[in-house]
Amino acid sequence: QQPVQSPQAVILREGEDAVINCSSSKALYSVHWYRQKHGEAPVFLMILLKGGEQKGHDKISASFNEKKQQSSLYLTASQLSYSGTYFCGTEEKGSGNTGKLIFGQGTTLQVKP
Amino acid sequence: DAGVTQSPTHLIKTRGQQVTLRCSPKSGHDTVSWYQQALGQGPQFIFQYYEEEERQRGNFPDRFSGHQFPNYSSELNVNALLLGDSALYLCASSFLNSFRANVLTFGAGSRLTVL
Secondary structure, three states: OOOEEEOOEEEEEOOOOEEEEEEOOOOEEEEEEEEEOOOOOOEEEEEEOOOOOEEEEOOEEEEEEOOOOEEEEEEOOOOHHHOEEEEEEEEEOOOOOOOOOEEOOOEEEEEEO | OOOOEEEOOEEEEOOOOOEEEEEEOOOOOOEEEEEEEOOOOOOEEEEEEEOOEEEEEOOOOOOEEEEEOOOOOEEEEEOOOOHHHOEEEEEEEEOEOOOOOEOOEEOOOEEEEEO
């Protein structure tokens, strides 16, 4: 079952913060976050493997609540380059660590000057 | 180091025809997954190949088939094309890393239009 992302779209000014949420009805082994710009391949941002784990990438960080099957992506002090569509990809427990990801519908982020 | 390369980048077919898409994985990666991405949607898992065999399959009909070669490259074949098969087809390669995780590297995709 496809995870649900919220919000569907967000518009920010440079320097503002944003949070993107991803919620699944399945028990999860991992959550992966990707960013895709128009006409380009999805680009890997980070992976979260354990409950409560947080990871960071520059000013982008994420958390994973294994018990609630939820993950959140935090973008702080947004830059123009952050614009794009963000996807969470969930790997269900029992999938054998194969990297079979089920992606959410995406959250479109637009950062304006 | 070349990443994941896919060919062709764009193609147009008519209903009922067959198409073959190709993918060369990133160096060092042994697993290839195929995804279908409709406009405005997230990628949908088609299937995954590992050790030249289909390891996992998503909810796609048998018209979708694939192959993995000894050099880890892969093909996706779609028979009896339907208008609804029009989409961006993404190939992703990976390997099981020291953290026991497969992190996907995507290619730029093959844009298929069915008329």
